């Protein structure tokens with residue numbers, strides 16, 4: 040099991056308004072042409088950034104005020120669409136250490152857990168309030184507690200929610216699922232030995248011809 | 250109380266309940282492709298891990314591969330694409346994994362080749378680093394799209410940490426109007442339940458309409474489960490499933506076939522299975538759907554006006570407005586008549602032989618409208634070969650379509666097939682996200698292959714139900 044447990048995240052915030060922001064927008068497909076995740080953080084939201092700039096606006100991820108941010112505050116169904124882990128990887132490599140949103144797509148949420156980026160859940164009202172707060176105080180620190188599922192800022196502490204499974208994994212270091220899974224190799228073999236299609240009929244598998 | 254297929258298959262593959270409350274689930278079939286696997290192999294190499302069940306993993310190349318014959322020569326012109334191809338070749342060689350390669354004529358979209366080779370079989374758990382893995386649910390499997398770290402988990406342990414889902418049964422009752430296809434059924438349930446309506450659920454599709462569907466149609470329906478937010482979607486296996494599998498390359502043979510049948514029948518949901526939710530959608534009410542926005546739920550029956558922003562709940566209006574702005578459509582307008590620049594027939598949603606046959610019906614003796622660029626991309630090399638044997642390639646070429654090689658192509662535009670600028674594409678794929686088809690300002694209208702074929706000929710969105718093909722029947 041990984042020794043790296045995660046309880047507290049501190050840093051300034053970055054607001055990102057909008058529902059159903061999909062992983063194609065977080066990291067456009069052309070940046071998936073890579074065999075490592077190195078450097079992928081530079082391309083987070085690249086097309087949205089350009090699209091907004093063309094209209095004279097500034098996307099949060101291009102806004103100098105938020106460049107040092109660690110806590111992303113988004114809205115509903117964040118990270119929907121493609122399962123590409125490149126999306127949370129690009130956010131993390133950009134600097135995002137935790138996310139607060141109304142809801143997440145499940146694959147995105149799972150991908151965030153496996154790279155130790157906690158995803159907190161809050162109401163629409165609170166997400167919007169926090170986004171306003173960050174805009175007004177871009178360098179102010181937010182403190183997130185995984186154990187209490189809270190965010191503290193501007194002298195107050197507000198209760199959030201977090202998936203209890205993920206919460207436990209961050210607190211005991213088992214967010215890195217692989218080591219826990221590996222411990223059970225004998226049990227895995229025992230299950231494989233009783234799954235009907237691996238034993239009684241099975242794939243007439245071409246891999247034997249390798 | 251009876252059990253659903255979901256519960257039966259989940260329980261059968263459960264290794265252990267993990268301290269986190271999740272379950273460690275054995276993965277019976279792991280499919281990999283070039284985009285989401287290289288980092289996973291790097292992770293297991295770094296940790297010095299091996300692949301204990303290499304015979305349960307199968308690989309192909311689909312996302313980055315060019316589909317124009319000239320561009321498929323090695324080394325690929327795009328050096329990044331070539332590097333990715335070399336990685337999957339080396340990784341599969343090093344770890345003893347079967348690679349369905351272009352050179353062997355076995356390559357195709359990962360969700361197309363699993364079923365066509367008979368790898369996808371009822372009762373399996375299937376994982377692939379690709380969200381449309383839900384496609385395989387058509388065979389009564391639990392099939393999950395996963396991220397790259399999980400691809401590494403599956404390679405190194407043949408298991409994944411998963412939470413138990415709720416199950417929603419969606420019954421499609423009655424029958425479909427002519428001109429309404431499996432793609433419309435998929436767009437219909439996403440329209441009704443929303444893009445995040447399925448979060449926390451597995452979708453079980455059933456009812457008279459699903460019962461009558463072919464396997465290829467069921468794959469189209471299951472393919473888009475993920476667009477509705479569901480982690481997976483499936484159809485219970487039945488005679489249609491068994492007939493499809495009988496005789497395929499990797500299907501059980503002889504005595505094994507008989508024991509497979511008995512097992513496959515036993516894993517279907519019991520008649521008295523309890524569901525966490527049940528939804529009914531009447532077949533007669535499903536129109537040919539077209540998406541007008543930037544999420545797959547932003548769709549409209551082709552005969553209906555585009556929705557009015559103020560009719561949405563306040564929290565939803567922002568994304569509706571954003572969609573109208575991006576697409577340059579106006580609320581209340583008709584989608585019929587929208588001029589089209591590009592037509593794309595293909596993808597793991599609608600790139601199978603029956604899709605190519607159906608669209609071709611609308612192209613006999615017709616020409617693609619002036620100014621329209623039209624591509625047809627078979628889902629696998631084997632589909633391309635079969636289609637060519639039937640002469641479908643000639644019908645498409647005569648009509649002015651480009652007949653291409655197998656791959657994902659313009660579904661996500663990681664290869665040279667891309668929209669330019671603000672082009673509007675009538676597409677049979679599954680995602681209409683901003684920039685999805687390669688141009689950051691490009692626009693996608695999702696629809697069935699028949700609707701796309703008619704749009705190609707007319708040069709604009711047209712209601713396929715009016716087409717003479719149907720009056721002749």
Ligand code: SF4
Pocket residue numbers: 311312358359360379381596597598656657660661678679
């Ligand atoms: S065809 Fe499209 S959706 Fe299907 S696997 Fe390829 S890129 Fe993904």
